[in-house]
Each structure stands twice: as C-alpha cells, then as structure tokens.
Amino acid sequence: MKKSFSFLLTLLITHTLVAQQHSEQNHSKYMxxxxxxxxxxxxxxxxxxxxxxxxxxxxxxxxxxxxxxxxxxxxxxxxxxxxxxxxxxxxxxxxxxxxxxxxxxxxxxxxxxxxxxxxxxxxxxxxxxxxxxxxxxxxxxxxxxxxxxxxxxxxxxxxxxxxxxxxxxxxxxxxxxxxxxxxxxxxxxxxxxxxxxxxxxxxxxxxxxxxxxxxxxxxxxxxxxxxxxxxxxxxxxxxxxxxxxxxxxxxxxxxxxxxxxxxxxxxxxxxxxxxxxxxxxxxxxxxxxxxxxxxxxxxxxxxxxxxxxxxxxxxxxxxxxxxxxxxxxxxxxxxxxxxxxxxxxxxxxxxxxxxxxxxxxxxxxxxxxxxxxxxxxxxxxIYETRGDNEVGKQGKWVFTHKGANTTYAIYLADEGEALPANIEIGKLNLDKTAKISLIGNPENLKWTMKEGKVAVQVSEKLAKKTPNSYAYVLKITK
CATH class of the missing domain: 3.20.20.80 (Glycosidases)
Known part of the structure; x- marks a missing residue:
C-alpha cells in the first residue's frame, strides 16, 4: 500500500507540476x-x-x-x-x-x-x-x-x-x-x-x-x-x-x-x-x-x-x-x-x-x-546576452547570443567531466571566416562543417591545461 500510495502521489505531483508549468509559460496576455x-x-x-x-x-x-x-x-x-x-x-x-x-x-x-x-x-x-x-x-x-x-x-x-x-x-x-x-x-x-x-x-x-x-x-x-x-x-x-x-x-x-x-x-x-x-x-x-x-x-x-x-x-x-x-x-x-x-x-x-x-x-x-x-x-x-531560440538546447549544450555575430555554446559538464575532444553542434550557420575559441584560452580551435553540423576539435594539449569546470564555454564569432 505504501509503495502504491507513493507511486500515485508521484503521478499527482508530476501532473500538477506539468499543469503549473504550462500556466507559467502561457503569456499571451503579456503587455x-x-x-x-x-x-x-x-x-x-x-x-x-x-x-x-x-x-x-x-x-x-x-x-x-x-x-x-x-x-x-x-x-x-x-x-x-x-x-x-x-x-x-x-x-x-x-x-x-x-x-x-x-x-x-x-x-x-x-x-x-x-x-x-x-x-x-x-x-x-x-x-x-x-x-x-x-x-x-x-x-x-x-x-x-x-x-x-x-x-x-x-x-x-x-x-x-x-x-x-x-x-x-x-x-x-x-x-x-x-x-x-x-x-x-x-x-x-x-x-x-x-x-x-x-x-x-x-x-x-x-x-x-x-x-x-x-x-x-x-x-x-x-x-x-x-x-x-x-x-x-x-x-x-x-x-x-x-x-x-x-x-x-x-x-x-x-x-x-x-x-x-x-x-x-x-x-x-x-x-x-x-x-x-x-x-x-x-x-x-x-x-x-x-x-x-x-x-x-x-x-x-x-x-x-x-x-x-x-x-x-x-x-x-x-x-x-x-x-x-x-x-x-x-x-x-x-x-x-x-x-x-x-x-x-x-x-x-x-x-x-x-x-x-x-x-x-x-x-x-x-x-x-x-x-x-x-x-x-x-x-x-551570461551578461548582456539574450537567449537563443534558433539553435536551442542540444544535449548538454545551451546557447546564448550577443548581437548578430557572437554565439556562446555552454557545455553543462558532469562532476569531473572534461570538455569533449570532438564536439558537434547543429543549427549553426557559419561561414569559413568564423572563429571558435574556448573562453579562458586565447587560441582558436579547429572546426569544419560535417553533415550539416559544426565539428570542433579540442586538442589534447588544450584539454590537459583546461581545469575541470562546472560548465565550459565556446565563443563563436561569425
């Protein structure tokens, strides 16, 4: 009975939160x-x-x-x-x-x-x-x-x-x-x-x-x-x-x-x-x-x-x-x-x-x-940015942008997780002159277009000298 009650309570709470979240996001009357x-x-x-x-x-x-x-x-x-x-x-x-x-x-x-x-x-x-x-x-x-x-x-x-x-x-x-x-x-x-x-x-x-x-x-x-x-x-x-x-x-x-x-x-x-x-x-x-x-x-x-x-x-x-x-x-x-x-x-x-x-x-x-x-x-x-509605959340990546030419890709890393050596990000339209760097490091990263995605390579040298972080940030300048 206790387990059944807990399960029903979980369902009820989940339903309530979903309903509440729906109401929180319905802002058609915003002026x-x-x-x-x-x-x-x-x-x-x-x-x-x-x-x-x-x-x-x-x-x-x-x-x-x-x-x-x-x-x-x-x-x-x-x-x-x-x-x-x-x-x-x-x-x-x-x-x-x-x-x-x-x-x-x-x-x-x-x-x-x-x-x-x-x-x-x-x-x-x-x-x-x-x-x-x-x-x-x-x-x-x-x-x-x-x-x-x-x-x-x-x-x-x-x-x-x-x-x-x-x-x-x-x-x-x-x-x-x-x-x-x-x-x-x-x-x-x-x-x-x-x-x-x-x-x-x-x-x-x-x-x-x-x-x-x-x-x-x-x-x-x-x-x-x-x-x-x-x-x-x-x-x-x-x-x-x-x-x-x-x-x-x-x-x-x-x-x-x-x-x-x-x-x-x-x-x-x-x-x-x-x-x-x-x-x-x-x-x-x-x-x-x-x-x-x-x-x-x-x-x-x-x-x-x-x-x-x-x-x-x-x-x-x-x-x-x-x-x-x-x-x-x-x-x-x-x-x-x-x-x-x-x-x-x-x-x-x-x-x-x-x-x-x-x-x-x-x-x-x-x-x-x-x-x-x-x-x-x-x-x-974070500061003076706006959310990115076009790229959207992709796995552990979230995105902000500043003006028309700068996008920030933020990797929400797990405990002890290093920045992946090979990164793929979709929905980014970059020309060949675009630059990608890891914030906190001055060097530009190598990147290519691969099956409609931006493929970024993080060198072993850079990975080793980048300390473990709560979240890693790529700066992408068009």
Missing part, C-alpha cells in the same frame, strides 16, 4: 510597457541576468516557513508547530510577540553586498514586508515594524534602507519585495470575523469602507518605499490573490479559488510609483497585464525559450526563509540553472535567507564564492 523610461529600465534589467532575493522577518527566529503558518488553510505549507499549534489564536499571538525579541545584532548588509557582487549578482530584491504584515522598514502606517523591536535602538534599525543603500553602493539595481495581502492589519484580517483562509476575513463589497481603508494603507506604505529609500528600480509585488476579480485566470487552479474582487487600484499605485521613481519596473506577480512588466515563474524553469522578459525566482537551499539546517544546491547545479535560464531568455533571482542574528549560513557564502570564480572567467556568455 510590453510603452513608457520609454520603463522600456529602458527593462532592457537594463534583462542585461544583468543574476540577482539576489532575501526573505527575512520574524519567522526567521523560529526557523519556520515565511508567514504561512499563520494562514488557517489545510495545506502542508501552513502547518503550525510548537506549544501553541493547536490553538490558532494563541499561535498568532505568540508569533506576533516575536517582535519583542527580534534583535539581529550581526546585521551587516555590506558583507552580503560584497559577497553577492563577487558572485556576479547585479540586482537585489529585499522583503520589505511579507504576508504576516511585519515591516522591515520604518513605516509610519503601523507599529508592527523592525524599528519597534529590540533592534530599534540600533542606529541601523531601518533595515530595508540599510540593505538598499549597501547594495546600491556596489552598483546593484535595487528592488523592494512587498506583500499586497497583510495578515496583521485589521483592514485585511478584520478581528470582527476570524479569517478562514489567506483572503480578507470580510467580503470587500459588503464592507467597502473597510476595503478602502486597506487600499489607502497599502498605497501609503508603497509611497513611503518609493519616497524615502533612495533610487528604486523594481517594485516586486507578491500575493497574487489580491487582484481584480476580472483578472482571474480560471485555467489556473489556485486562481479559481479566489472568492471575490480584491482590486487595490494598481493603476494609481504604479502612477505614483513612477512619479517618484521614473522608469520603475512594476512586477505585479501572476496578474497579467500592464502592471506585470516581467513574469516570475517560481521554482520553475520553462521548458523552452520565452520571447518576453521573465525571471525564475528560486531558493539556494530548500526554504525561502531561514532554517537552521539547510540543504544547499551545489555550485555546479546553480551554475547550470543560471546558464539554462539565460539560454531561454530569462534572469535568475536566487534566494538566500538571513538568520535571526542577521547573517547567512557559512555554506551560502561558499556557494557565492564558487559561482563567482566561474563567472569571472565566463561571465561574457
């Missing part, structure tokens, strides 16, 4: 921005390719999932643990009381920024507020914020401001993650009605004044972030169930479950954001239309090239939030993920979660250093 400044910013963002996402908040202290244990839904990711797990009201009270103990005394964002820059990351998205409503910035709209914790006496207590400043000083594009739903404010989970799920605990159409108050609260907080926290490049909005009812895609199962209209007037928010931050990229995740300037498949890599701007957001380990014992992906796997995503025309936003003390796991720094060593040699095949 390219018309504002010239937004278009320029979007092109800049598409060039930088590799970013850092950080989930950090009260939940880090318990080493649990970000916010979701507060949600009264019967889902695995909403499971409560600890002494109050059997009483939601007591649990929420204990969770929110974590504000009284949050004191990340090791907080030093310059250390994060330096490590991320060394790894080749070029933009950052930081959680200013997750669904639980706890603000990692000094908002004037609520006292449920980091500056009203024990860390409030620290001169760097306005954490979001410090993070944005540290990364901006290293030349990063800067983005603010902001949760549209807020499970702390009485204007979303109104205490008169206990919440039943992730949605408002009241019907917005029945209580329009309450909903208007929530819209004003949300607008004011975003206005603060766009006004008082320096130059901002990206407003990255999460909580896609907060959306106009007319925007629901009924082919997506979780969207079908949204019970009512939750329109927060994105037109007004975006207009004000761009008045304060010209060219601001607005990423209203999963809500197709003019306020989703790029799309963000979560923990998924599309199975083919996508012509629109997109970004995979993914964890370096297993969890978005800090957990004491993490299972980090290998540097090899992370580099392969980055190359695969870029070859399909996307960006990678890689999440690392700070600890309650305010630092990364030591292993996370190691991964960043390893990635950086590869990027320093091979980065030209």
């Amino acid at each position: 390219a921005p018309s504002d010239p400044q937004v278009k320029q910013k979007l092109s800049q963002w598409q060039n930088v390719k590799f970013g850092l996402l950080m989930h950090w908040g009260l939940y880090s202290q318990w080493g649990i999932v970000e916010s979701w244990s507060l949600c009264p839904e019967d889902e695995g990711w909403c499971e409560r643990k600890g002494p109050y797990k059997d009483n939601w009201f007591e649990y929420k009270k204990a969770y929110e009381n974590l504000q009284s103990t949050f004191n990340p005394t090791q907080f030093a964002p310059e250390k994060w920024a330096a490590a991320a820059k060394n790894a080749g990351m070029k933009y950052v998205v930081f959680t200013t507020k997750h669904h639980d409503g706890f603000c990692m910035f000094d908002t004037k709209q609520t006292d449920y914020k980091i500056t009203k914790s024990p860390f409030g006496s620290n001169p760097r207590s306005n954490i979001a401001k410090e993070v944005f400043g540290a990364f901006r000083n290293e030349g990063f594009m800067v983005g603010a993650y902001f949760s549209k739903p807020d499970w702390h404010t009485n204007d979303y989970w109104w205490s008169y009605f206990p919440p039943k799920d992730r949605n408002p605990s009241y019907h917005p159409a029945k209580y329009p004044q309450k909903w208007e108050s929530f819209k004003k609260f949300t607008y004011n907080q975003i206005e603060e972030l766009m006004s008082d926290y320096g130059k901002m490049d990206i407003l990255w909005l999460d909580g896609g169930w907060v959306r106009p009812f007319s925007s629901i895609d009924t082919t997506v199962s979780w969207q079908k479950a949204i019970p009512f209209d939750q329109d927060i007037d994105m037109a007004r928010i975006a207009k004000r954001g761009r008045e304060l931050q010209p060219g601001l990229l607005v990423v209203d995740r999963t809500v197709s239309g003019e306020f989703e300037n790029y799309v963000t498949p979560e923990h998924q890599i599309p199975d083919h090239y996508m012509p629109i701007p997109w970004e995979t957001c993914m964890t370096m380990g297993d969890s978005w939030s800090y957990i004491p014992k993490e299972n980090f992906k290998s540097a090899r796997k992370l580099i392969h993920i980055l190359a695969d995503i870029v070859s399909k025309n996307g960006n990678l936003l890689l999440n690392i979660a700070p600890s309650p003390d305010g630092d990364f796991h030591a292993e996370a720094y190691q991964r960043l250093e390893e990635i950086g060593k590869w990027i320093k040699v091979n980065g030209e095949a």
Whole structure:
C-alpha cells in the first residue's frame, strides 16, 4: 500500500507540476510597457541576468516557513508547530510577540553586498514586508515594524534602507519585495470575523469602507518605499490573490479559488510609483497585464525559450526563509540553472535567507564564492546576452547570443567531466571566416562543417591545461 500510495502521489505531483508549468509559460496576455523610461529600465534589467532575493522577518527566529503558518488553510505549507499549534489564536499571538525579541545584532548588509557582487549578482530584491504584515522598514502606517523591536535602538534599525543603500553602493539595481495581502492589519484580517483562509476575513463589497481603508494603507506604505529609500528600480509585488476579480485566470487552479474582487487600484499605485521613481519596473506577480512588466515563474524553469522578459525566482537551499539546517544546491547545479535560464531568455533571482542574528549560513557564502570564480572567467556568455531560440538546447549544450555575430555554446559538464575532444553542434550557420575559441584560452580551435553540423576539435594539449569546470564555454564569432 505504501509503495502504491507513493507511486500515485508521484503521478499527482508530476501532473500538477506539468499543469503549473504550462500556466507559467502561457503569456499571451503579456503587455510590453510603452513608457520609454520603463522600456529602458527593462532592457537594463534583462542585461544583468543574476540577482539576489532575501526573505527575512520574524519567522526567521523560529526557523519556520515565511508567514504561512499563520494562514488557517489545510495545506502542508501552513502547518503550525510548537506549544501553541493547536490553538490558532494563541499561535498568532505568540508569533506576533516575536517582535519583542527580534534583535539581529550581526546585521551587516555590506558583507552580503560584497559577497553577492563577487558572485556576479547585479540586482537585489529585499522583503520589505511579507504576508504576516511585519515591516522591515520604518513605516509610519503601523507599529508592527523592525524599528519597534529590540533592534530599534540600533542606529541601523531601518533595515530595508540599510540593505538598499549597501547594495546600491556596489552598483546593484535595487528592488523592494512587498506583500499586497497583510495578515496583521485589521483592514485585511478584520478581528470582527476570524479569517478562514489567506483572503480578507470580510467580503470587500459588503464592507467597502473597510476595503478602502486597506487600499489607502497599502498605497501609503508603497509611497513611503518609493519616497524615502533612495533610487528604486523594481517594485516586486507578491500575493497574487489580491487582484481584480476580472483578472482571474480560471485555467489556473489556485486562481479559481479566489472568492471575490480584491482590486487595490494598481493603476494609481504604479502612477505614483513612477512619479517618484521614473522608469520603475512594476512586477505585479501572476496578474497579467500592464502592471506585470516581467513574469516570475517560481521554482520553475520553462521548458523552452520565452520571447518576453521573465525571471525564475528560486531558493539556494530548500526554504525561502531561514532554517537552521539547510540543504544547499551545489555550485555546479546553480551554475547550470543560471546558464539554462539565460539560454531561454530569462534572469535568475536566487534566494538566500538571513538568520535571526542577521547573517547567512557559512555554506551560502561558499556557494557565492564558487559561482563567482566561474563567472569571472565566463561571465561574457551570461551578461548582456539574450537567449537563443534558433539553435536551442542540444544535449548538454545551451546557447546564448550577443548581437548578430557572437554565439556562446555552454557545455553543462558532469562532476569531473572534461570538455569533449570532438564536439558537434547543429543549427549553426557559419561561414569559413568564423572563429571558435574556448573562453579562458586565447587560441582558436579547429572546426569544419560535417553533415550539416559544426565539428570542433579540442586538442589534447588544450584539454590537459583546461581545469575541470562546472560548465565550459565556446565563443563563436561569425
């Protein structure tokens, strides 16, 4: 029975992932921005390719999932643990009381920024507020914020401001993650009605004044972030169930479950954001239309090239939030993920979660250093490139291109695998003057056309002096 159940569960998960991936790749409703400044910013963002996402908040202290244990839904990711797990009201009270103990005394964002820059990351998205409503910035709209914790006496207590400043000083594009739903404010989970799920605990159409108050609260907080926290490049909005009812895609199962209209007037928010931050990229995740300037498949890599701007957001380990014992992906796997995503025309936003003390796991720094060593040699095949829709993936080879005359062929090598001595690549139309070289080595490689394929020879001498690499890159210049 156990084996049969596992098999059925595997089939169910596989079917679900396939369905989800299909929905993630169906972007017929994508609307390219018309504002010239937004278009320029979007092109800049598409060039930088590799970013850092950080989930950090009260939940880090318990080493649990970000916010979701507060949600009264019967889902695995909403499971409560600890002494109050059997009483939601007591649990929420204990969770929110974590504000009284949050004191990340090791907080030093310059250390994060330096490590991320060394790894080749070029933009950052930081959680200013997750669904639980706890603000990692000094908002004037609520006292449920980091500056009203024990860390409030620290001169760097306005954490979001410090993070944005540290990364901006290293030349990063800067983005603010902001949760549209807020499970702390009485204007979303109104205490008169206990919440039943992730949605408002009241019907917005029945209580329009309450909903208007929530819209004003949300607008004011975003206005603060766009006004008082320096130059901002990206407003990255999460909580896609907060959306106009007319925007629901009924082919997506979780969207079908949204019970009512939750329109927060994105037109007004975006207009004000761009008045304060010209060219601001607005990423209203999963809500197709003019306020989703790029799309963000979560923990998924599309199975083919996508012509629109997109970004995979993914964890370096297993969890978005800090957990004491993490299972980090290998540097090899992370580099392969980055190359695969870029070859399909996307960006990678890689999440690392700070600890309650305010630092990364030591292993996370190691991964960043390893990635950086590869990027320093091979980065030209990543940055300022676009995916290659014509050549496509061929076995372990993925491809990017820069302009009309340069193609990069990236070989995703297994552990200890050397670059093959004889290479064949199809779908490349090269004239006799084309040059092929291995990045990191100046000499040109010998190549010929063989049965419609480009046949490249790697000499034994070159193979011996080329160190084992996570991924080998051929530069092909027409």
